[in-house]
Amino acid sequence: MQNNYKSGFIAIIGRPNVGKSTFMNRVIGQKIAIMSDKPQTTRNKIQGVLTQDDAQIVFIDTPGIHKPKHRLGDFMVKVAENTLNEVDAVIFMINAKEGYGKGDQYILDRLQQVKRPVFLIINKIDLIHPDDLFPLIEKYKDKYDFEEVIPISALQGNNVTRLLDVIKSHLPEGPQYYPEDQITDHPERFIISELIREKALLLTREEVPHSIAVVLENIETRESNAVFIQGTIITERKTQKGILIGKQGSMLKNIGKNARKDIEALLGSKVYLELWVKVKKDWRNKQSQLHELGFRSDEY
Numbered sequence: 001m002q003n004n005y006k007s008g009f010i011a012i013i014g015r016p017n018v019g020k021s022t023f024m025n026r027v028i029g030q031k032i033a034i035m036s037d038k039p040q041t042t043r044n045k046i047q048g049v050l051t052q053d054d055a056q057i058v059f060i061d062t063p064g065i066h067k068p069k070h071r072l073g074d075f076m077v078k079v080a081e082n083t084l085n086e087v088d089a090v091i092f093m094i095n096a097k098e099g100y101g102k103g104d105q106y107i108l109d110r111l112q113q114v115k116r117p118v119f120l121i122i123n124k125i126d127l128i129h130p131d132d133l134f135p136l137i138e139k140y141k142d143k144y145d146f147e148e149v150i151p152i153s154a155l156q157g158n159n160v161t162r163l164l165d166v167i168k169s170h171l172p173e174g175p176q177y178y179p180e181d182q183i184t185d186h187p188e189r190f191i192i193s194e195l196i197r198e199k200a201l202l203l204t205r206e207e208v209p210h211s212i213a214v215v216l217e218n219i220e221t222r223e224s225n226a227v228f229i230q231g232t233i234i235t236e237r238k239t240q241k242g243i244l245i246g247k248q249g250s251m252l253k254n255i256g257k258n259a260r261k262d263i264e265a266l267l268g269s270k271v272y273l274e275l276w277v278k279v280k281k282d283w284r285n286k287q288s289q290l291h292e293l294g295f296r297s298d299e300y
Contacts, residue, residue, distance in 0.1 A: 006055040007174035008088035010167060015103040018095040019123040023154035024048045024061045027164065028183050051180040055168045058177060060087065084110070089117045089147075089170055096151070097127040100139050108143050117147040117170055121163065126153040189216055192263050196231055196275070199258040203251065204243055212240070226270040229263070233277045244277045252277065 012020045028048040048059040084090055092111065094104060111118055120140055125133065137149050148166055152159040184191070193214040200212055218230040233255075235241055245252045252275055260273045 004054070004173060005176065006168055006171040007057070007177060008171040009058045009060060009086065010089050010091060011060045011084055011087040012091045012093060013084065013107065014093035015095070015098075015101070015107065018093045018098075019154045020061050020093055023093065023121075023123065023152075023160075024059055026154050026157060026160060027057075027059065047184055049178045049183050050164070051176065051178070051182075055171060056176045056178065057164070057167060057171070084114050084116070087116060088172065089119065089167065090114060091119050091121050091167075092146075093121045093123050094140070096122045096124045096133070096136060099136055100143075104140075105143070111144060118144065119163075119166070120144075120146040120149045122149065122151040123154050125151045125158065126156050188266065189219060191266060192216060192219070192229065193231065195262045195266070196233070196255065196259040196273075199255045199262075200233055200244060203255055203258065212244075221269070224270075226272060227263075227267055228272045228274075230274045231276075233275060234280050235277060236279065236281055238279055241277045241279050 012023065014020055025048075027050050048061065050057045050059065090111070092107065094100075120137075122133070122136060128136075133151055137151075140146070141149065147170070150159060150163045150166060152163055154160065193216050197212060197214045200214070213234040214231055215234060216229065216231045218228070220228050222228055233244055233252075235244060243251065244255070246254070256273045256275045260271050263273065264271045
């Protein structure tokens with residue numbers, strides 16, 4: 001490792017659906033955070049590790065900060081807010097197309113307590129006319145004293161390299177926390193369950209709301225290095241179960257087929273995936289169910 005090596009932790013924060021996970025996957029170069037146009041897709045802190053010759057940046061993609069509507073929402077917001085005081089800098093990401101909204105003010109109020117540099121990142125600039133960018137920047141600069149404002153397109157990669165250079169310039173000198181080939185601190189088991197959840201959200205669209213979770217019952221490697229995975233999709237209502245299974249099991253088969261492709265890319269092995277659907281009524285509001293599914297607010 002060279003002299004003057006820099007390292008640090010960067011929180012990515014913003015309203016749901018501003019493109020935080022797309023940005024994370026772009027800079028890490030591999031899919032570790034799931035993407036969906038449904039809000040509140042990210043439920044846990046996802047740590048993505050970018051290692052370069054002169055620095056290591058550990059990104060924490062927090063759940064979107066929003067006014068919680070249930071206990072799971074409380075958990076998600078608590079995780080996001082606690083993260084802000086554990087990092088070296090904060091990226092506040094907004095959606096250029098949506099512009100300023102009440103949800104942004106909710107976050108800006110919380111950022112007033114943060115004693116770290118905060119960068120305003122205006123994402124999805126590919127969706128607006130360049131003339132609309134300057135008024136948007138001025139609007140936000142009136143609300144908070146940002147360290148710097150950087151417009152990007154996480155999807156197309158515009159200006160992302162410049163953003164990384166700016167972040168590096170603010171990092172302290174420090175050690176390489178993770179081996180250079182490690183891209184996340186989450187176990188593969190977590191990422192696999194998230195990939196299955198992503199496909200369920202994408203394929204059922206508006207029919208199934210955000211009330212699903214995925215539990216992996218079994219993962220084992222058998223002969224010829226094939227990986228056998230058994231998982232259960234948890235939902236809150238019988239009607240949602242019917243939608244997730246589909247006519248003669250067609251939807252569940254489709255979810256499994258699409259998830260298997262991503263899991264095979266992640267593991268580099270042939271994958272056999274078996275999925276079931278179970279109903280756990282109102283699980284997002286039950287502490288015991290949340291603990292069982294891995295949402296433990298006492299850990300943060």
